Amino acid sequence: xxxxxxxxxxxxxxxxxxxxxxxxxxxxxxxxxxxxxxxxxxxxxxxxxxxxxxxxxxxxxxxxxxxxxxxxxxxxxxxxxxxxxxxxxxxxxxxxxxxxxxxxxxxxxxxxxxxxxxxxxxxxxxxxxxxxxxxxxxxxxxxxxxxxxxxxxxxxxxxxxxxxxxxxxxxxxxxxxxxxxxxxxxxxxxxxxxxxxxxxxxxxxxxxxxxxxxxxxxxxxxxxx
Amino acid sequence: xxxxxxxxxxxxxxxxxxxxxxxxxxxxxxxxxxxxxxxxxxxxxxxxxxxxxxxxxxxxxxxxxxxxxxxxxxxxxxxxxxxxxxxxxxxxxxxxxxxxxxxxxxxxxxxxxxxxxxxxxxxxxxxxxxxxxxxxxxxxxxxxxxxxxxxxxxxxxxxxxxxxxxxxxxxxxxxxxxxxxxxxxxxxxxxxxxxxxxxxxxxxxxxxxxxxxxxxxxxxxxxxxxxxxxxxxxxxxxxxxxxxxxxxxxxxxxxxxxxxxxxxxxxxxxxxxxxxxxxxxxxxxxxxxxxxxxxxxxxxxxxxxxxxxxxxxxxxxxxxxxxxxxxxxxxxxxxxxxxxxxxxxxxxxxxxxxxxxxxx
Numbered sequence: 001x002x003x004x005x006x007x008x009x010x011x012x013x014x015x016x017x018x019x020x021x022x023x024x025x026x027x028x029x030x031x032x033x034x035x036x037x038x039x040x041x042x043x044x045x046x047x048x049x050x051x052x053x054x055x056x057x058x059x060x061x062x063x064x065x066x067x068x069x070x071x072x073x074x075x076x077x078x079x080x081x082x083x084x085x086x087x088x089x090x091x092x093x094x095x096x097x098x099x100x101x102x103x104x105x106x107x108x109x110x111x112x113x114x115x116x117x118x119x120x121x122x123x124x125x126x127x128x129x130x131x132x133x134x135x136x137x138x139x140x141x142x143x144x145x146x147x148x149x150x151x152x153x154x155x156x157x158x159x160x161x162x163x164x165x166x167x168x169x170x171x172x173x174x175x176x177x178x179x180x181x182x183x184x185x186x187x188x189x190x191x192x193x194x195x196x197x198x199x200x201x202x203x204x205x206x207x208x209x210x211x212x213x214x215x216x217x218x219x220x221x222x223x224x225x
Numbered sequence: 226x227x228x229x230x231x232x233x234x235x236x237x238x239x240x241x242x243x244x245x246x247x248x249x250x251x252x253x254x255x256x257x258x259x260x261x262x263x264x265x266x267x268x269x270x271x272x273x274x275x276x277x278x279x280x281x282x283x284x285x286x287x288x289x290x291x292x293x294x295x296x297x298x299x300x301x302x303x304x305x306x307x308x309x310x311x312x313x314x315x316x317x318x319x320x321x322x323x324x325x326x327x328x329x330x331x332x333x334x335x336x337x338x339x340x341x342x343x344x345x346x347x348x349x350x351x352x353x354x355x356x357x358x359x360x361x362x363x364x365x366x367x368x369x370x371x372x373x374x375x376x377x378x379x380x381x382x383x384x385x386x387x388x389x390x391x392x393x394x395x396x397x398x399x400x401x402x403x404x405x406x407x408x409x410x411x412x413x414x415x416x417x418x419x420x421x422x423x424x425x426x427x428x429x430x431x432x433x434x435x436x437x438x439x440x441x442x443x444x445x446x447x448x449x450x451x452x453x454x455x456x457x458x459x460x461x462x463x464x465x466x467x468x469x470x471x472x473x474x475x476x477x478x479x480x481x482x483x484x485x486x487x488x489x490x491x492x493x494x495x496x497x498x499x500x501x502x503x504x505x506x507x508x509x510x511x512x513x514x515x516x517x518x519x520x521x522x523x524x525x526x527x528x529x530x531x532x533x534x535x536x537x538x539x540x541x542x543x544x545x546x547x548x549x550x551x552x553x554x555x556x557x558x559x560x561x562x563x564x565x566x567x568x569x570x571x572x573x574x575x576x577x578x579x580x581x582x583x584x585x
């Protein structure tokens with residue numbers, strides 16, 4: 001069974017080979033490119049379901065490739081990046097990347113991210129109801145239930161939760177969340193975000209110290225699952 | 226320190242210092258010349274002045290002071306006064322002897338100083354060679370062990386794959402995985418160390434929920450451990466404005482250090498407190514503690530406690546120190562009275578309370 005086509009854009013032959021073996025053995029069809037130019041060309045010709053894009057390419061910056069792709073390619077793009085490059089990651093996410101993985105990454109992690117990103121290719125995020133574990137969100141009634149019990153959320157907490165839920169599986173950067181919830185001009189007020197994520201976790205998580213839904217991505221943002 | 230500062234001043238400034246000093250001392254001697262009696266005494270005082278200057282200043286300002294003081298002595302003290310003329314041969318000889326002694330004293334002091342400097346430089350060079358050797362030894366060991374494991378295990382899998390039991394195959398693959406993680410960790414440490422060394426650590430301050438970050442760090446610990454990690458957070462801990470990634474480096478290295486050097490199944494306690502805008506993190510273990518001699522050295526680069534378990538480059542704690550200091554904080558270490566040791570990290574940082582926003 002073919003689960004979809006993935007384009008790998010990475011200049012390291014070893015990484016391409018490894019990814020190819022991994023993905024093909026998990027029933028994905030794989031094409032690969034070793035530089036940005038070739039990558040964009042293949043993306044146009046093959047119309048893949050997902051692109052794995054390395055930020056460090058020989059001919060042009062991965063950010064340029066991402067911007068170019070995002071002018072016409074609206075399916076998932078997962079960034080592959082190296083350690084200690086949070087600024088790069090944030091920039092890529094703000095430029096429309098769906099998710100990111102830091103090298104070296106675990107295969108299980110890669111496959112989970114690919115599944116999550118691809119599932120969003122199909123789903124239109126205008127569902128009236130969403131469910132995450134014990135949490136039920138009803139966007140029409142504007143209610144949230146945890147194991148069937150109605151939760152008392154403030155307006156800000158509800159807005160934050162619905163933003164997370166509508167982008168479940170993706171990493172949202174601090175800047176993006178602040179802009180969406182508190183508006184332009186509040187993009188640097190991360191203390192609001194810390195506080196509200198804290199109170200929201202207390203209400204929706206079973207153990208707020210080991211959150212299952214709102215996951216912190218250090219120096220980058222949050223992921224909801 | 227002050228002596229070196231004098232020498233760091235520009236030559237012009239040094240000349241001004243030396244000349245002023247000679248002028249002031251000569252004027253003082255001239256004023257009390259009756260009390261001094263013999264005019265030879267003032268020569269000794271001026272000579273003393275030149276010698277002191279020789280210790281403090283570079284050679285040119287000192288030579289100028291020697292020349293100036295000789296001329297002043299001649300002008301103000303050798304009869305006939307207020308002329309450069311000297312009457313008797315005895316005083317001519319004294320005048321030249323004065324100049325000669327002052328000159329030799331200046332030159333000799335400079336020579337002694339330059340020899341001292343050379344010795345110091347050689348010592349520093351030897352120290353850095355030793356450091357380099359330590360680095361090389363520990364690095365080659367730390368990198369070669371996992372590399373040998375990877376090559377050895379893959380060879381075995383390739384050559385003898387058919388004869389191996391499933392269990393052994395699995396064990397070999399697990400070893401490769403562990404070696405890879407170890408290599409990755411060592412490389413991370415080296416990169417962080419070079420960031421500390423370059424003095425280029427610029428923190429990016431942003432608000433963090435510290436317990437959230439700490440739990441995340443512990444979840445991500447790359448090593449298998451059998452100790453119990455307990456977290457004790459002060460009630461009503463505020464959020465802090467600090468660099469999350471720096472804190473991650475500090476905490477992860479301290480925990481990894483505790484994991485490495487304390488017995489399995491023992492407890493590692495992490496306490497988080499806050500007082501007067503200072504964030505305090507204590508990492509307490511019940512390992513063997515540190516001897517008096519090793520205590521002051523543990524934060525030194527590449528330092529390893531003698532006879533300690535293998536599997537570290539001696540970089541972790543110096544990384545902790547580097548990142549803590551980059552946040553204007555301090556890290557210290559003491560043995561616990563009941564055994565084990567406690568690392569204490571204190572970082573001054575802005576804090577904010579949830580209460581301020583509750584009504585929004």
